[in-house]
Amino acid sequence: MTVLRVRGFGLPDGEPIDLYADGDRWTTDPVPGAELVAEGWILPGLVDAHTHPGAEKPGQPLDDGVLKEDLRAHLDSGVTLIRSPGLAGDPPDWFGQAEESPRAVHAGPWIAQHGQFMEGWGRRPAPADLPDVAAAQAARTGWAKVVIDWKPGDDVMPVELLREAVRRVHAAGGRLAVHSQHGAGGAVAVEAGVDSVEHGMGLDPALLPRMAEQGIALTPTLSVITAALAQITADPERAGKSWYVPGAAAHARLTAAAVEAGVTVLAGTDTRPHGGIALEIRALVAAGVSPHEAIAAASWTARAYLGLPGLVDGAPADAVVFDADPRADLSQLDKPRAVIIRGRRRR
Ligand SMILES: [Zn+2]
Structure with a gap:
């Protein structure tokens, strides 16, 4: 598996960073042959702390297909971690684990x-x-x-x-x-x-x-x-x-x-x-x-x-990269340059 690399300015402090995904962990130790996936303004992923994926209408049971679609939509928007305070049922084992799912509590x-x-x-x-x-x-x-x-x-x-x-x-x-x-x-x-x-x-x-x-x-x-x-x-x-x-x-x-x-x-x-x-x-x-x-x-x-560190050595390898500082230009939030989850590129 190719090692992914992101470089740019990390938030919250805006300092220059250069990170390599060693499996599911960020490291600052350069890895030869790593693929530079994006340069820009880097966040440790977005978080949606109140979302109820998996049912189209209130009262409906949890549906695996709907759940997958909802989780993909979260990932595509740059969300690498969700908290679901209430679900339509007990989720399947792959919830929060599968390739196309953000981390989840x-x-x-x-x-x-x-x-x-x-x-x-x-x-x-x-x-x-x-x-x-x-x-x-x-x-x-x-x-x-x-x-x-x-x-x-x-x-x-x-x-x-x-x-x-x-x-x-x-x-x-x-x-x-x-x-x-x-x-x-x-x-x-x-x-x-x-x-x-x-x-x-x-x-x-x-x-x-x-x-x-x-x-x-x-x-x-x-x-x-x-x-x-x-x-x-x-x-x-x-x-x-x-x-x-x-x-x-x-x-x-x-x-x-x-x-x-x-x-x-x-x-x-x-x-x-x-x-x-x-x-x-x-x-x-x-x-x-x-x-x-x-x-x-x-x-x-x-x-x-929710218990996860930001863009530091040893942290879980999640990131969303924007071309410019999203704090200065909120429209950046609609077009992440790259989304990385568990050391792999989602988009
Ligand atoms: Zn709610």
Whole structure:
């Protein structure tokens, strides 16, 4: 197998780098005869920290064909690592391993309360069993995902129950992500000390310093919420009655404030089509986040949060190469010059 080489400026620091893929590891030791695949601005791959590949519509079972297509779309967009906080089923063994799959961490099927979440998806254990189910999932895959609020008026998960789930998941060596789209849910999540708040719509900005201090990450899924808001407000009658509008309208501000407060913000696309991470980076920038921080949320910061190093000696051999600095020209994100995963060229 030919050894691949990339050369240029590495982000986040922008220093000159020259790396060789020794199998699935980067090395700075020159390898004779290596093939220089690209020169330019190099990231350790993009990261989509909130994506649910493998089902075309909510409630449908996990489909291997759809899953493959979705993962290819991620790779083609420069994404070399995904986190799936919830899947339509337990994924096949090749998920995150096969040549045409980004690396992947996942939480298995969602865990929700009775009467909540998408019909046909997820597990709904009795409340007394929920911490066990979450801990068993985290023991298998490193993550569990719990839906702690749903429609307005639905019960928010009691803080004691969520705290016990966190305790059990941590004891199993895993981490807990929660879905929250109401202020009351966000407050419970922070109080219970979860590892990441997904969406976080309606979250009280006063909780952001505490999230920063406790290392609670926020995945705002801003582009999908902004798009849904635009759809709702296009119909004034619907907009006037919708519970969604106040939280969604404040979400860009909340996201920028989270970055400002030092919260670990992760970029995630949530919905189909897959491969839209550039949209989320643009949404973060439109919210007032600097391009450097927005790309960090979709690359090196998210990668570190998920346990993988950046472009250093011995790191997994992933990279995406752009012709110019994407922080100065976001359109670069739409046309990666090269995508390398596990030491092999994808595009
Ligand atoms: Zn989601």
